[in-house]
Amino acid sequence: MVSIENLSFGYKKSKPLYKNLSLSLETGSIYGLLGKNGAGKSTLLKNLIGLLYPSAGKISVNGFIPKKRLPSFLKTIYFIPEEVFVPSLTIRRYINLYAPFYPKFDEKSCYDYLKVLDVATEDKLTTLSFGQQKKFIISFGLACNTEVLLLDEPTNGLDIPSKTQFRKLISSVFTEERMIFISTHQIRDLDNLIDKIVIVDKGELLLSASVNEVAEKLSFKTIKEMPEDSSAIFYSEDSLKGISVVMKNTDYEDSKVNLEHLFNAVTENPTMAKAIFNTKN
């Protein structure tokens, strides 16, 4: 379990990125961390792994304080940054040198994932394309079987078939003992993958809710015309079939959550979003 209490962080003291952010993430969920460019998604992930230290507040990941970067903590968490690093080694050599640091690493699974993602080479990793390198690190990270998996823009640099395979892989490796936290601004890549949504903007937590909760409280549909009383409409966008709207689900209708529309709705109406979802910053 991840607990963030009153987190404050800024690269410059005069310009805080997060101020008093509180958030709780449960094991057994796949979280999608959504935010605009520069919203602080990577910064939040880096605080969780201990690469950056909060200027105030507390972070606890499965009982560990990340900033200490203790080996007993680091072996339970794997971070896949947006830009991955691969040394000039073959896949076999990389696994041979890195895997022993992760006690739950499963070599067979790693090769299975590589097969699924279509990465097969006897050459050095540095000769692979960026996308191939990223797929290798994703496979390795998944095979480490850590309790917490942090992925920063994992689908950047992946081709369309790989994005689909990535979603399938994440679903297949997910267990109730794991927590997967995926940050992205490519919202569509997380469709049907995540079960909980976290939206941050301008250093504020705007939403932290499960997809079910969102579906309960909001309705996503396409209408022909805007009603006279549009107070229940949270967000609207013209589309080919009419007007796509996000509105309060007063009639308890079932609708499929459109992550992109939800994101736009929340970032354009942060106060309303916080009120609906009772979000505390």
Added chain:
Amino acid sequence: MNDTFSAKRFALLFKKTLLERPTQMFGFTGLILAVILILYFICKSQIGFGAAQNISFIWGLAGGGCFLASFVFSYFSSNANGSSYLTLPASHFEKWLCGILIAGILYPVIFLLFFRGIDSLFVAIFHNSLDPENALYKEQYNSVYIFSFTGRIALKVFPIFLLLTGISLIGSLYFNKAAFIKTAIAFCVVCFSLFALNWVIAKILFGNLDGAFPFHAVDILVGKEVGSVELPKKIFQAYGFAADYVVPVLFWVLTYVRLREKEF
């Protein structure tokens, strides 16, 4: 689980560090040794044995050591590499020790063995080239001898090696890119500032200043003569000990502190 030191984990880390960057680790070491061999040969031919031994020993141990040390923690030139290094499940102490082992023990041992090897070879070649029948044979033979690692020069160079390597290690953790160059510039700026500040203070205290060397002596003009104001012997000895051993150790320890506090 021991979060400070585990022999098994350290062995894995050390193996990974050496094998993942063979070009940097073995390549640079090989390059330094090759340069020293050439330097020794040129100096021997142009200046003589004594100078060749001294110059190549100083540059090989202190210069080469600090150059190699600047690469030991050079993981931070890219975001991805730095993240990968800092999030690897090994303790700060193990990561620091790994760097210390490479820069502070492995390299000097390799260099000293190499230096002794080439020095012995060149000295032997010289001795064999002499004519035993020559009247000056014994004098010529004794004029060239193997460089002593416990001699005056060597004992001066060891602390310099410790100091420069420590500065280089800490510099590589402060400067993410072009660490060696930036550290060298920072070192020069600090030295220059120290000399300038020392000179200004000495000038204020002694109006008739001729020269001033930080922590050492102030030369003042007395008529046409130059007199030297030196530190009391005991204080000077204490300063010498601090400069040779305490300051270098401080830099090496600061490297650990910086690694522990490193954000990326």
